[in-house]
Amino acid sequence: MATGTVEALRRHGLRATPQRVMLLEELRRRHDHPSAEDLHRSLLPRSPTLALSTVYATLESLERVGLVTRLSLGEGRDRYDAHAHPHAHLVCLGCGQVQDVPLPPLALDPAQVGSFRYAYSRVVHYGWCPRCQASAKDIGPRRGREECPP
Amino acid sequence: MATGTVEALRRHGLRATPQRVMLLEELRRRHDHPSAEDLHRSLLPRSPTLALSTVYATLESLERVGLVTRLSLGEGRDRYDAHAHPHAHLVCLGCGQVQDVPLPPLALDPAQVGSFRYAYSRVVHYGWCPRCQASAKDIGPRRGREECPP
DNA sequence: CTGTGTGCAAATGTTTTGCATTCGC
DNA sequence: GCGAATGCAAAACATTTGCACACAG
Numbered sequence: 001m002a003t004g005t006v007e008a009l010r011r012h013g014l015r016a017t018p019q020r021v022m023l024l025e026e027l028r029r030r031h032d033h034p035s036a037e038d039l040h041r042s043l044l045p046r047s048p049t050l051a052l053s054t055v056y057a058t059l060e061s062l063e064r065v066g067l068v069t070r071l072s073l074g075e076g077r078d079r080y081d082a083h084a085h086p087h088a089h090l091v092c093l094g095c096g097q098v099q100d101v102p103l104p105p106l107a108l109d110p111a112q113v114g115s116f117r118y119a120y121s122r123v124v125h126y127g128w129c130p131r132c133q134a135s136a137k138d139i140g141p142r143r144g145r146e147e148c149p150p
Numbered sequence: 151m152a153t154g155t156v157e158a159l160r161r162h163g164l165r166a167t168p169q170r171v172m173l174l175e176e177l178r179r180r181h182d183h184p185s186a187e188d189l190h191r192s193l194l195p196r197s198p199t200l201a202l203s204t205v206y207a208t209l210e211s212l213e214r215v216g217l218v219t220r221l222s223l224g225e226g227r228d229r230y231d232a233h234a235h236p237h238a239h240l241v242c243l244g245c246g247q248v249q250d251v252p253l254p255p256l257a258l259d260p261a262q263v264g265s266f267r268y269a270y271s272r273v274v275h276y277g278w279c280p281r282c283q284a285s286a287k288d289i290g291p292r293r294g295r296e297e298c299p300p
Numbered sequence: 301c302t303g304t305g306t307g308c309a310a311a312t313g314t315t316t317t318g319c320a321t322t323c324g325c
Numbered sequence: 326g327c328g329a330a331t332g333c334a335a336a337a338c339a340t341t342t343g344c345a346c347a348c349a350g
Contacts, residue, residue, distance in 0.1 A: 051332045074222035104257050116277035127266035201307045
């Protein structure tokens, strides 16, 4: 299993250090869109000298070559995702959990984009997960968002 | 012109303080999606004692009642938008400028959302503006993003 | 008058940076 | 061996918080 990861790194021109292999594997295994610190905490038992700044540096390298995507959802910290297939994200306004959902086809009118050279799009849906619907107002929205059209 | 702003604030249950009026007017006038500090810098000449923390507090109030939208585009600081009509954003990967574009119709399959209570969606398109296409590699991407499917 | 909003300073939390050492290739 | 990556400490930055005073309604 390490093999696939090592090859992926090399194929993208990155040196396969143990930290990078470990981090990419962890990120490919998880589907909860962890933050840099989440990843650091998860890996520390297995690799007690792993520095948080190395996690950041590694995530930056992986993002630069396209193996990882950074998500900024306005929670104060960024989340990371190593799942390649294009998808949208569904965020719970109560507890902040993020799950992957299929990407609706985006009919992007070239006229919209004007003279921009178009690269890609990101779609995020917001709503309330079952548990947060139940616990009603117990948990306030993370970083206030009550309505907001756009 | 101040009148419309004052009424908008009251209609949403907010006290119409000079700071709130000034800030909402500035934000409604601008189309460049300024950050809290951009706004503070713009307003300081007109209101020399305006505190940055007041800008943040005010933006939070305005966001809470839906008069303002906060955008987290992964630049390290958030941007704000007071234009109500639903729209998507088009971000230049070179210089970071953000413009409003029409929102493509999102065919959101209810099954996708599972048991979430759906609230709203955000769509961001990325690309290169004409000027950054020209100056090719002069300016690196803000906070590295070269490809990235999702 | 009452309670919310403001200004100021200090704290918080995340992400970045500088630099010596280690290690992949 | 060479250059890139790591670990550690310190810095930088945006944002939040605590609290006394001011002011909108």
